[in-house]
Amino acid sequence: MTDQSTDPAVPRVVSSRFDVADAHTLEVYRTTGSFPGYAGLAAALERTPDEVRESVVAATLLGRGGAGFPAGVKWGFCPPGVWPRYVVVNGDESEPGTYKDRMLMERDPHQLIEGALIAAYAIGAAQVFLYVRGEMPHAQERIAAALNEALAAGLVGRNILGTDFSVDVLLHWGAGAYIVGEETALIESLEGNRGMPRLKPPFFPAAKGLYMRPTIVNNVETLANLPWLMHHGVDAYRAVGTETSPGTRLIALSGHVRRPGVYEVPQGTTTFRDLFHDERYGGGIRDGNELKMFIPGGASAPWFFPEQIDLPLEARPVGAAGSMLGSGAVVVMDETTDAVEACYSLVRFFARESCGKCTPCREGTTWEEKILERILEGHGRPSDIDLLLDVADNISPGPYPVAADPEHGLEAVPFPPKQTTICPLGPSSVAPITSAIRRFRSEFEARITRRDLIPVSSAAPGAAVTGGDDV
Amino acid sequence: MARFSPDNEALARRIVDRYPVAKSATIPLCHLAQEQDGYLAPDAMEHVAELVGCTPAEVLGTASFYEMFKLHPVGRYCLNICTNISCRLLGASELLARAEERLGVRAGGTTADGTITLEDVECIAACTEAPALQVNYRYVERVDAAALDALIDDLRSGTGRAEEFPPHGTLGLVRQELGPDDLANVTPPGEQVEPVWFARNAAPTDEGAS
Numbered sequence: 001m002t003d004q005s006t007d008p009a010v011p012r013v014v015s016s017r018f019d020v021a022d023a024h025t026l027e028v029y030r031t032t033g034s035f036p037g038y039a040g041l042a043a044a045l046e047r048t049p050d051e052v053r054e055s056v057v058a059a060t061l062l063g064r065g066g067a068g069f070p071a072g073v074k075w076g077f078c079p080p081g082v083w084p085r086y087v088v089v090n091g092d093e094s095e096p097g098t099y100k101d102r103m104l105m106e107r108d109p110h111q112l113i114e115g116a117l118i119a120a121y122a123i124g125a126a127q128v129f130l131y132v133r134g135e136m137p138h139a140q141e142r143i144a145a146a147l148n149e150a151l152a153a154g155l156v157g158r159n160i161l162g163t164d165f166s167v168d169v170l171l172h173w174g175a176g177a178y179i180v181g182e183e184t185a186l187i188e189s190l191e192g193n194r195g196m197p198r199l200k201p202p203f204f205p206a207a208k209g210l211y212m213r214p215t216i217v218n219n220v221e222t223l224a225n226l227p228w229l230m231h232h233g234v235d236a237y238r239a240v241g242t243e244t245s246p247g248t249r250l251i252a253l254s255g256h257v258r259r260p261g262v263y264e265v266p267q268g269t270t271t272f273r274d275l276f277h278d279e280r281y282g283g284g285i286r287d288g289n290e291l292k293m294f295i296p297g298g299a300s301a302p303w304f305f306p307e308q309i310d311l312p313l314e315a316r317p318v319g320a321a322g323s324m325l326g327s328g329a330v331v332v333m334d335e336t337t338d339a340v341e342a343c344y345s346l347v348r349f350f351a352r353e354s355c356g357k358c359t360p361c362r363e364g365t366t367w368e369e370k371i372l373e374r375i376l377e378g379h380g381r382p383s384d385i386d387l388l389l390d391v392a393d394n395i396s397p398g399p400y401p402v403a404a405d406p407e408h409g410l411e412a413v414p415f416p417p418k419q420t421t422i423c424p425l426g427p428s429s430v431a432p433i434t435s436a437i438r439r440f441r442s443e444f445e446a447r448i449t450r451r452d453l454i455p456v457s458s459a460a461p462g463a464a465v466t467g468g469d470d471v
Numbered sequence: 472m473a474r475f476s477p478d479n480e481a482l483a484r485r486i487v488d489r490y491p492v493a494k495s496a497t498i499p500l501c502h503l504a505q506e507q508d509g510y511l512a513p514d515a516m517e518h519v520a521e522l523v524g525c526t527p528a529e530v531l532g533t534a535s536f537y538e539m540f541k542l543h544p545v546g547r548y549c550l551n552i553c554t555n556i557s558c559r560l561l562g563a564s565e566l567l568a569r570a571e572e573r574l575g576v577r578a579g580g581t582t583a584d585g586t587i588t589l590e591d592v593e594c595i596a597a598c599t600e601a602p603a604l605q606v607n608y609r610y611v612e613r614v615d616a617a618a619l620d621a622l623i624d625d626l627r628s629g630t631g632r633a634e635e636f637p638p639h640g641t642l643g644l645v646r647q648e649l650g651p652d653d654l655a656n657v658t659p660p661g662e663q664v665e666p667v668w669f670a671r672n673a674a675p676t677d678e679g680a681s
Contacts, residue, residue: 046676047676048671048672048674048675048676049668049669049671049672050672050675051675051676081663081665082663083658083662083663083664083665083666084491084658084660084662084664093596094593094594094596095594096555096556096557096593096594096598097556097557097594097598098594098596098598099596099597099598099599099600101596102596102597121668124665124666124668124669125666126656126658126664126666127491127658133596134498134502134537134539134608134642135539135595135605135608136596136608137608137609137641137642137643137644138609138610138643140642140643140645141643141644141645142645143647144643144645144646144647145645147647147649148645148647148648151648151649151653157653157654157655158655158656159655163668164667164668165666165668166655166656166666166667166668167655167656168489168649168653168654168655168656170489170490170647170649171647172495172498172499173498173499173502173642173643174498174537175498175501175502175534175537175538175539175540176537176538176539176540177536177537177538178593189498190495191492191494191495192492192494192495192496192497192498192523192525192533193494193497193532193533194532194533194536195536195537211491211492211660212660213660252598252599253599254557254560254598254599254601255556255557255560255561255601256560256561260598260599260600260601261599262599295556299555299556299594329598331556331557331560331598333560337560341559342556342559342560345554345555345556345559346555346556349555349556349593349594352593353593355536
């Protein structure tokens with residue numbers, strides 16, 4: 001199911017065991033893949049914790065969860081002399097289009113555990129919490145089994161690898177809430193509360209996190225990079241990708257391509273065109289159709305269009321062009337896609353997942369969903385398009401990030417958006433709205449004025465369901 | 472019976488002991504209660520509250536935030552069809568409509584025989600294998616109309632693929648084994664203890680930061 005790049009020039013930093021049978025077991029983890037399992041931890045333990053952190057800074061390991069903040073720099077924000085500290089692994093993958101952390105947890109759980117141990121060593125953590133999304137029992141099983149093996153082998157717990165390094169690693173799991181992927185909401189959830197984000201400042205996790213103690217929250221893929229980095233060194237790591245974005249990224253390519261899949265690609269040197277059309281990756285748009293638009297980084301990312309297809313998969317150029325790489329979720333939509341329905345599907349997600357803490361998000365996303373729903377149902381009003389933009393402006397004031405539209409002489413607005421809310425969930429709901437309306441306003445107008453266009457989802461019972469055949 | 476059985480209570484206490492602060496065990500214990508009863512009953516929440524040292528209202532406050540906790544009985548199988556973007560692009564809306572028609576319930580409803588609860592859910596992280604669904608949180612990928620029909624038939628009769636899916640509420644079939652003696656240095660949040668290995672920072676190695 002998961003077809004990987006076979007280019008020998010590109011090291012597989014995190015996905016080297018995805019296709020290896022029984023890679024979730026300790027024995028296979030130690031003997032296969034692009035580094036010997038737990039060799040990265042052994043290498044880290046030969047250095048001081050500060051040296052480990054400094055090498056992560058030098059490698060410019062950028063967070064892979066969405067925000068792209070340098071992991072080593074984040075670790076350095078722990079206030080000195082305040083104990084205990086905690087490491088929390090963010091395995092609450094739920095951004096629409098994103099499918100990589102589940103794969104890392106299910107197929108190579110020891111790699112993640114090793115990465116988390118390296119982080120715990122570097123910051124001096126007393127405990128590691130592996131927070132796995134609730135709806136992923138298989139990932140929980142694989143991690144539980146791996147932790148049981150690791151405990152028996154002296155790789156977690158007391159005196160790891162016979163050294164003075166000791167840390168408890170605890171599997172914890174959620175219960176279904178997208179917002180818990182936001183790090184302060186995740187901490188609230190881990191404390192046994194409703195998963196609502198905390199105000200920052202003062203509640204930056206590195207200073208006041210879990211139980212108000214210094215806490216480092218890192219994404220699964222970020223930590224999965226550490227064993228390879230520690231084993232092969234900073235220079236080898238920086239040799240892949242670009243100067244500002246070294247290393248690789250796991251990209252989940254979904255939607256209307258011939259070969260959807262999870263691909264590990266070097267940052268910056270692969271373009272969206274390569275990703276969609278190269279036979280090693282997407283293999284072209286399905287049925288020979290034309291590309292209509294694509295989402296470069298998950299539901300929260302403003303859409304791109306055919307003009308942006310030659311951009312590299314790298315944070316800076318994508319951000320300057322008006323969107324983000326986010327969580328590595330690329331969703332391809334061909335000419336048959338209904339822009340209004342696609343927009344509705346994404347906005348409904350944010351409306352459902354709003355935690356309700358901030359008024360602009362709670363009320364705004366609800367109204368966005370209602371307005372789009374009535375447009376789709378044929379009850380739209382002529383003022384609805386501007387009303388949508390007005391509601392959106394209350395959540396994220398000012399020009400919202402959007403891709404350039406040369407045909408209409410419109411410039412790109414760079415990422416990120418402004419926000420009137422504690423976390424980016426509300427502002428994210430604006431991305432599909434501004435993207436779709438600016439480019440496909442006529443489709444919205446047609447929905448409002450032509451009442452014969454009724455929702456796509458009303459297929460007659462017994463009708464053939466499309467999809468699956470052409471992928 | 473909705474309070475924990477003696478065995479489950481013992482397990483619940485072991486789980487609580489792993490956390491520096493007991494209330495952190497709220498969500499895992501709610502899952503354990505749901506695994507026992509198929510849903511999260513009021514008595515169970517009272518028992519969870521006793522074990523983590525808070526009020527039943529606080530447990531309800533937490534549990535009601537999360538979609539997986541069912542405060543009322545649901546079907547033996549929760550059939551969760553993803554209708555978010557990647558799945559919708561490949562026919563998820565039609566799959567959901569078909570499931571509603573076949574089961575005779577709308578999304579959110581439970582069949583009259585109490586076998587299947589149908590849900591219309593958001594992204595389940597199987598986007599490259601769209602359209603995807605879960606039965607009691609176990610994945611079924613690249614589903615077409617025929618596969619959906621066959622799956623529904625199996626779930627209704629309790630045969631075939633139905634045997635792959637444990638009853639609703641069952642989470643991981645493998646549990647982490649971590650007894651009190653296995654814990655290394657759980658430090659209560661109130662104590663200021665620098666980890667012993669951090670003293671190494673005072674004497675950098677020859678390699679230095681590479």
